[in-house]
Amino acid sequence: xxxxxxxxxxxxxxxxxxxxxxxxxxxxxFYALHWYRWETAKSPEALFVMTLNGDEKKKGRISxxxxxKEGYSYLxxxxxxxxxxxxxxxxxxxxxGADGLTFGKGTHLIIQP
Amino acid sequence: xxxxxxxxxxxxxxxxxxxxxxxxVEGTSNPNLYWYRQAAGRxxxxxxYSVGIGQISSEVPQNLSASRPQDRxxxxxxxxxxxxxxxxxxxxxxxxxxxxxFGSGTQLSVL
Numbered sequence: 001x002x003x004x005x006x007x008x009x010x011x012x013x014x015x016x017x018x019x020x021x022x023x024x025x026x027x028x029x030f031y032a033l034h035w036y037r038w039e040t041a042k043s044p045e046a047l048f049v050m051t052l053n054g055d056e057k058k059k060g061r062i063s064x065x066x067x068x069k070e071g072y073s074y075l076x077x078x079x080x081x082x083x084x085x086x087x088x089x090x091x092x093x094x095x096x097g098a099d100g101l102t103f104g105k106g107t108h109l110i111i112q113p
Numbered sequence: 114x115x116x117x118x119x120x121x122x123x124x125x126x127x128x129x130x131x132x133x134x135x136x137x138v139e140g141t142s143n144p145n146l147y148w149y150r151q152a153a154g155r156x157x158x159x160x161x162y163s164v165g166i167g168q169i170s171s172e173v174p175q176n177l178s179a180s181r182p183q184d185r186x187x188x189x190x191x192x193x194x195x196x197x198x199x200x201x202x203x204x205x206x207x208x209x210x211x212x213x214x215f216g217s218g219t220q221l222s223v224l
Contacts, residue, residue, distance in 0.1 A: 049212050
């Protein structure tokens with residue numbers, strides 16, 4: 001099991017501003033970290049799978065970095081738009097095989113017009 | 114392409130009634146299947162996972178059970194629901210070490 005902690009739990013950002021939030025995890029049993037975007041009443045949408053220390057991945061205005069030595073990953077959103085409003089999850093994966101991901105409470109992002 | 118179907122979308126059940134939530138996957142064979150729950154104010158918690166027909170692993174002791182009668186079908190059940198079973202239930206599938214793909218979820222309210 002790779003337990004994660006996300007901060008902040010809630011974030012209000014003005015439309016057009018850039019923002020970032022954090023996912024922390026113990027570096028000892030790290031295998032992979034996933035980022036998901038979850039809108040209310042919809043399926044969580046996979047954004048990134050981070051595996052290697054120093055990984056940096058990008059999808060449009062959203063990017064993520066990974067530091068496995070210090071145990072954190074950042075998710076960045078550039079030029080926030082109202083459609084970015086969602087809960088962002090970063091479940092940990094300890095590589096134990098088929099067992100599931102370990103989720104934190106997520107960061108609830110609200111973009112204000 | 115692979116798709117995952119989960120139903121119903123919402124369910125209101127009285128305490129003590131039975132439960133059956135169904136999840137099916139199309140377009141893949143022998144997927145790993147998962148049931149998660151989000152209780153109010155908490156993160157997603159893994160309830161069960163399955164690596165094959167008839168193979169169920171439970172992560173937490175609880176009032177629920179799961180079954181996999183067919184390769185691409187995963188069912189979550191309870192004989193008698195408790196108030197604490199209320200929550201948002203998600204089914205997911207994966208292949209090997211790739212990320213998981215989630216269904217659309219079921220909001221269960223036990224009254």
